[in-house]
Amino acid sequence: MLRDITIGQYYPSDSILHQLDPRVKLMGTLVYVLSLFFFRGVSGFLAVTLGLAVLIRLSGVPVGYMVKGLKAIAVILILTGMFNLLLTPGEPLISFGAVKITEEGIKSAAFMVVRLTYLVLGSSVLTLTTTPNRLTDGLEKALRPLNRIGVPVHEISMIMSIALRFIPILVEETDKIMKAQLARGADFESGNLIKRAKSMVPLLVPLFVSAFRRANDLALAMEARCYNGGMGRTKMKPLKYERRDGAAYLLLALYFAGIIALRIWLKF
Amino acid sequence: MSIILDKVDYVYNGGTAYEKRALNQVSLKIQDGEFIGIIGHTGSGKSTLIQHLNGLLLASSGGIYYNGRDIYEEDYDRKELRSKVGLVFQYPEHQLFEPTVFADVCFGPKNLGLSRKESELRAFSALRGVGLPEEYWYRSPFELSGGQKRRAAIAGVLAMKPEVLILDEPTAGLDPLGRDEILNQIASMHRELNMTILLVSHSMEDVAEYVNRIIVMNQGSILLDGAPKEVFRYRQELEAAGLSVPQVTELMQELRDRGIPVSPEVTTLKEAKEAVLQAFSKHRQA
Known part of the structure; x- marks a missing residue:
């Protein structure tokens, strides 16, 4: 009945993403989320979609299982879409009395819905591939510098x-x-x-x-x-970086640079 | 009047890494007025099985018939089925929510669309039926002790006047006294109201004394089904399924193994006493 809620759940498997250091995955999620708010135009959209597809493929989690997680935010998606569609000012394309639908409205509605969907799908990869224990360890270690300022x-x-x-x-x-x-x-x-x-x-x-x-x-x-x-x-299993973690950081940097480059040089 | 299960399968989380087959080709016939114990180790599928009987879980395949009607038919009223087949879950006291015990017991009958007066009458007789003293009726359910809360929760289902009453581990977490009280109350409901009762438990001790039929579940299938005396003959099979026969039965079987001529088909303390006395008198005569 309610077992469809998959947000924040771990999915056991031993894919390459499952094996990565949680700090890499936290960083990766941050970069991914930033890229979602950075990309512009169709080319950026394609690049982000490709990135997400690769992530999901690597995670070894069935796509159907991930998409189920979207059910929980379906209402938010519909509301966001509606508000953007109806309340964005601009040249009206169609109008029924007081209700006006503008070209800008359609565009921004589509972008917001895509962004939210990708946001949930992408960040669920983090929790699906990381046990809560590893996630906590990773977060604690990644944020340790903040300890000094209290x-x-x-x-x-x-x-x-x-x-x-x-x-x-x-x-x-x-x-x-x-x-x-x-x-x-x-x-x-x-x-x-x-x-x-x-x-x-x-x-x-x-x-x-x-x-x-x-x-x-x-x-x-x-x-x-x-x-x-x-x-x-102290920890029984302290986190240690391995070679694949370095490689993953490198790929992340390339991905982010690519998104920025697309935004600067490709205008469509 | 009967419940028939025909080759029922149930799979949890089909198609994911968490897939689990909880019921495997379960066929079963439950007659009116029976008092049945469903026994099984943790995870044997007994709780899954009983949730099929009132349509809360829908079988992955197979059919279920209540009084000759297929409950999976499109126009079958499953809400009505739930009032006919009352289900008391494990730790039922966790479902109490109204400000007073009495109001909570009225919840079920009110949902059936009964008038306020009729609901209160039913709550009245249900609370009487479970033997909860009247001084507790108008208190908050959270002020009651564990055993009293459990009675109140059972009354909540009883007030719907079900034809079949299913109880999932009604004695879990109760002390021996509370356990005996609840079980005796259930047995007297069976006698006086001639209700069909299914008692789910992982303990042979609990059910042996009361029921007239035992269904043993193991890994989603029915392992044994019969009168207690018949079932307890299969001591090794039961032990392989992680269950044990009642202590008195075990004792009698041990005595017999050592050459004392007592009947091995003893399930209650009273019968054991008779059997031992009989063996002694034979001994004396010889």
Whole structure:
């Protein structure tokens, strides 16, 4: 029922992307996101599409599985598209009374939808190919310099990895409670907006109760094992760069340079 | 009146790395008024199986018939099916949400479209049925103890007046006293209301005393199906599936192996006492 939510989930496999150092992948995601906001015109679009296609191919994650993750943001995509389509000023192409559709509107709607879709697909490659543990390690190490100016890097990465870890647990819990209420004749699907919002109460109340209970249990379990933050903590498997990581950095640099070059020299 | 399962298969997460076959060609017939124990190791598919019986999970292939009607027919009302086949999930107390226990028990009947008065009448008799003292009815469910919460949650399903009641591990996490109370209550519901009851458990001890038929699940298939005494004859097969026969049955079988002539087909403490006394009296006569 709710098992379709794939955002932030890990997909086990041992592709080349799975083996890369998490710091490389974090950097890669950053570069990829920047490139999404940098590219212009059809040539840039093609370059970014190619980059994404290569990434997905390398990750070894089935495309269908990734596309499922888009379902969760379908509403946002539609809303963004609509707003851009209808509210962008310019020469009207078609108009029904007060509603005007401009050429600029179509363009910006298409670009925004593509950008958002690529953003979600591309960044999900990071979480799909990296276990939450490695992700936390990578983030903590990559951001370590910020520690000196008083940013609690360890705590931030711990919070992030716990949040990621809890997504599947809460999804499962929601699924369970939903089924339990369905078994008592609850109806989550029919009726108008107000009725549907009301029908969420039997789902949300137990969900919140259980989320707090779980958070409490986790805090206790961490304290019972003497967790006291990142100070003086060592790793069993410290992160080490290998040759393929260097190669990946190089490819990233080339990709980014390519996107910039396209933006500067190719105007279409 | 019966439930029939015909070669039901169920696959979780088909087509991904997480694919898992949870049910494999399960065929089953459940008659009216039966009291059945479904036993299996963790992950044997018992919870998946029972969610098919009220249409919460839809089989990947195979058919399910309730009172002779195919529940996968397009115009079959599965919401009505859920009121006929009541399902109490594991840790059902986690589904309580209303400000008072009584209001929570009314949730099910209200969803069936019953009037307020009728809903309250049903909640009243359901709470009586599970033996929750009246002083707790108008408190918040979160103030109750574990065993009391569980009773309240079971009442929530009972108030829909199902024809078949399925309970998934109703004694999980309860102390021995709470366990016996709940099981006795269920057994008396079976006797007095003549309800068909399915009791899911991983413990033979729990069900042996109460049920009149045991279905043993192993890796998504039915391993054994029969009266408790018949099933417990297959001690080795059960142990291979990660299950054990009740302690008294094991004891009797050990005694027999050592040459004491007691019946090996003993499932409850009471029967064991009889069997041992009988063996003694024979011994004395000889």
